Amino acid sequence: MTIDDLAAKVRAGGRLDRAEALELYARAPTPLLGRLADEVRARKHPGNVVTYIIDRNVNYTNVCIARCNFCAFYRPVGSPDGYVLGFEEIYRKIDQTIALGGGQLLLQGGHNPDLPLAWYEDLFRSVKERYPTFRLHALSPPEVIHLSRLSRLPVPHVIDRLVDCGLDSIPGGGAEILVDRVRKLLNCYSKATADEWLDVMRHAHRAGLRTTATMMYGTVETVEERIEHLFRLRELQDEDESAGAGFTAFITWSYQPEHTELGGAEATGVEYLRTLAMARLVLDNFDNLQASWVTQGGKVGQLSLAFGANDMGSVMIEENVVRAAGASYCMDEIEIVRNIENAGFVARRRNMQYEVQGEPIFRERSVPRMLELAVARIEGDSSRPPEIARYAARSAAEKKARREQTAE
Numbered sequence: 001m002t003i004d005d006l007a008a009k010v011r012a013g014g015r016l017d018r019a020e021a022l023e024l025y026a027r028a029p030t031p032l033l034g035r036l037a038d039e040v041r042a043r044k045h046p047g048n049v050v051t052y053i054i055d056r057n058v059n060y061t062n063v064c065i066a067r068c069n070f071c072a073f074y075r076p077v078g079s080p081d082g083y084v085l086g087f088e089e090i091y092r093k094i095d096q097t098i099a100l101g102g103g104q105l106l107l108q109g110g111h112n113p114d115l116p117l118a119w120y121e122d123l124f125r126s127v128k129e130r131y132p133t134f135r136l137h138a139l140s141p142p143e144v145i146h147l148s149r150l151s152r153l154p155v156p157h158v159i160d161r162l163v164d165c166g167l168d169s170i171p172g173g174g175a176e177i178l179v180d181r182v183r184k185l186l187n188c189y190s191k192a193t194a195d196e197w198l199d200v201m202r203h204a205h206r207a208g209l210r211t212t213a214t215m216m217y218g219t220v221e222t223v224e225e226r227i228e229h230l231f232r233l234r235e236l237q238d239e240d241e242s243a244g245a246g247f248t249a250f251i252t253w254s255y256q257p258e259h260t261e262l263g264g265a266e267a268t269g270v271e272y273l274r275t276l277a278m279a280r281l282v283l284d285n286f287d288n289l290q291a292s293w294v295t296q297g298g299k300v301g302q303l304s305l306a307f308g309a310n311d312m313g314s315v316m317i318e319e320n321v322v323r324a325a326g327a328s329y330c331m332d333e334i335e336i337v338r339n340i341e342n343a344g345f346v347a348r349r350r351n352m353q354y355e356v357q358g359e360p361i362f363r364e365r366s367v368p369r370m371l372e373l374a375v376a377r378i379e380g381d382s383s384r385p386p387e388i389a390r391y392a393a394r395s396a397a398e399k400k401a402r403r404e405q406t407a408e
């Protein structure tokens with residue numbers, strides 16, 4: 001088929017196959033890709049509304065045994081820069097989030113061998129006791145797999161236990177590219193194969209949880225592998241959407257190479273916009289696509305709204321992962337709303353289910369401005385949370401630290 005035939009197929013509501021998607025991604029002019037994605041977005045979201053959420057991205061630990069070579073955030077077990085947040089610190093972050101009008105934590109972290117399943121259960125339970133309506137969007141599929149291996153329990157069992165303690169939904173981190181050749185090259189095959197990542201989401205959907213899906217592109221993958229990633233997500237969504245569950249949204253961002261073992265160069269803004277538009281065309285069973293302004297900046301984030309995105313993601317209060325790799329864009333609610341409205345859309349607050357919660361909160365009451373992003377820990381803070389002693393140490397480094405503490 002020619003590019004014009006493929007454009008006509010998209011406009012008629014037809015479903016692209018892998019070869020057709022690849023042809024469009026490789027050869028369609030960028031303005032045409034954008035126009036097609038925008039038309040599909042407008043069909044799905046006719047009211048011209050662009051949403052965003054006020055939540056806080058909390059990375060509870062940076063200690064990780066997975067050692068993905070594209071990651072600048074993790075520290076190995078025993079590193080003096082490794083941290084685990086205390087429960088009190090997490091409550092303080094929740095208090096600050098609530099003060100800004102937020103109602104959810106996006107809670108993700110490294111695969112820390114000294115944090116057993118019971119640590120997560122105690123944390124979730126205590127958060128729900130203190131803040132009964134506060135939502136926990138927590139633990140990406142590789143973290144769930146890590147907990148399943150650590151506790152020697154099957155994944156569905158781990159999910160059930162976490163849900164019993166207050167888990168509300170699962171974020172789609174750790175997907176990178178869902179092709180095992182790529183995962184082996186990125187040293188993330190052992191944390192989760194493509195099938196294992198998809199399986200966690202399948203189990204989560206069966207347990208009634210909503211989840212999100214992501215794609216990190218721009219490392220070692222081919223364009224065919226990016227398209228394959230999108231199709232694997234579309235196929236799972238086909239399976240689970242009919243059961244009333246499934247992914248609420250898709251988010252793509254480019255690999256951030258600074259301070260990583262893998263190194264290399266970051267993809268350009270045009271490549272981001274083409275990839276986002278392609279995702280809108282392939283993922284015809286996803287309602288929502290987020291603009292990744294945290295990696296692309298507010299200006300490309302704003303352009304994303306003309307390339308298929310209908311959501312500006314989160315008002316970022318705290319960010320540690322992409323900042324560790326060099327990106328440090330920051331927008332508070334006023335800035336996000338300014339970008340949405342300046343692009344000709346109506347800005348609305350939403351929750352994780354993409355239900356509209358209302359007008360921008362700063363128009364309802366006064367909220368503090370956030371002109372820079374918070375980080376998990378103030379640099380040089382090496383304090384240990386008191387509750388960590390309640391859980392048996394597994395790593396040699398943690399056992400040694402405990403022995404030294406007792407000897408003091």
Ligand code: SF4
Pocket residue numbers: 064065066067068071072073074109110111142188191
């Ligand atoms: S991406 Fe996640 S799992 Fe991989 S090394 Fe970084 S923190 Fe660990």
